[in-house]
Amino acid sequence: MxxxxxxxxxxxxxxxxxxxxxxxxxxxxxxxxxxxxxxxxxxxxxxxxxxxxxxxxxxxxxxxxxxxxxxxxxxxxxxxFDTNVSDHHHFYDLKDEKLIDLEASEVGPIKILKQINGKKIKSVEVLVKLED
Amino acid sequence: MxxxxxxxxxxxxxxxxxxxxxxxxxxxxxxxxxxxxxxxxxxxxxxxxxxxxxxxxxxxxxxxxxxxxxxxxxxxxxxxFDTNVSDHHHFYDLKDEKLIDLEASEVGPIKILKQINGKKIKSVEVLVKLED
DNA sequence: CACTTTTTTAGAATCGTTATAAACTAGAAA
DNA sequence: TTTCTAGTTTATAACGATTCTAAAAAAGTG
Incomplete structure (x- = not known):
């Protein structure tokens, strides 16, 4: 195995x-x-x-x-949960209540221009809600 | 009132x-x-x-x-829930379990390069997870 | 005021998730 | 192998956020 x-x-x-x-x-x-x-x-x-x-x-x-x-x-x-553990994002179809992957390469580079005191960014996740 | x-x-x-x-x-x-x-x-x-x-x-x-x-x-x-209904995003501090606003202007423009058949984008929300 | 519709309410019901504690199993050591 | 111990599985109970229910109360209308 x-x-x-x-x-x-x-x-x-x-x-x-x-x-x-x-x-x-x-x-x-x-x-x-x-x-x-x-x-x-x-x-x-x-x-x-x-x-x-x-x-x-x-x-x-x-x-x-x-x-x-x-x-x-x-x-x-x-x-x-997602078995895809690569850096990526999601569409969420509000009507069908279904998730669709959105690869990092399919999203332009994301710049976070704000910093928080003693904190580091662990992840940046985008959720794109879809309607008809 | x-x-x-x-x-x-x-x-x-x-x-x-x-x-x-x-x-x-x-x-x-x-x-x-x-x-x-x-x-x-x-x-x-x-x-x-x-x-x-x-x-x-x-x-x-x-x-x-x-x-x-x-x-x-x-x-x-x-x-x-959020009383801020403007277009914006969030930091999530994993340790303190606290949310912090991240204004749209504090994030570079986000381009979604993938389209889904007959669907329209209703919103784009970013969640930035923070660690120490 | 009389009447209809909307809203509030306490409490019950629902349902995803977590806790419990006993039975079982993997791995290590003898 | 056999024994031992810590880690795992399991059924079931407990929990807690949310939704449902149905009756009482309040709002709006004429």
């Missing part, structure tokens, strides 16, 4: 559940956006496997902390 | 509660960020007044729909 080492190197034990979640998250051609519920359903369907919702929460948060997933800053009742 | 007309013109009846909420929200020198709970507490303290939490929710949503308030897209368990 290609994920065993990756997990070990992160200080995460490669458990059956984590490896399965890795498969669903990272064994895909394209990156994608998901909520915890989306993911739990996908695992159950795709792997015909019951997995505790608590484990999905735990794992997603562990992976996020390690930088394998990103949270998408958006107002919704559910939290959205 | 200066807000009576404003409310009437929006098709909202100028009730005692709405006028009081207007006072707390808009009778300030500076704009500010708040959650529903922040606001409810502020009203109770500042106006020595009990007001139903449900009314605060109703009113804030009504005001948002009318464009007197903006929701701030950020991941938090609570929804943040």
């Amino acid at each position: 290609k994920y065993i080492e990756k997990l070990r190197n992160s200080g995460l034990r490669p458990t059956k559940q984590r490896l399965q979640i890795c498969e669903v998250l990272f064994d895909t051609e394209k990156t994608f956006h998901f909520t915890i519920n989306d993911l739990a359903n996908k695992i159950r369907k795709q792997l015909n496997n019951k997995i505790s919702l608590a484990t999905v929460y735990n794992t997603v948060h562990a992976f996020e902390k390690k930088g394998y997933l990103k949270q998408i800053p958006i107002n919704s009742n559910q939290t959205y | 200066k807000y009576i007309e404003k409310l009437r013109n929006s098709g909202l009846r100028p009730t005692k509660q709405r006028l009081q909420i207007c006072e707390v929200l808009f009778d300030t020198e500076k704009t500010f960020h708040f959650t529903i709970n922040d606001l409810a507490n502020k009203i109770r303290k500042q106006l020595n007044n009990k007001i139903s939490l449900a009314t605060v929710y109703n009113t804030v949503h009504a005001f948002e729909k009318k464009g007197y308030l903006k929701q701030i897209p950020i991941n938090s368990n609570q929804t943040y």
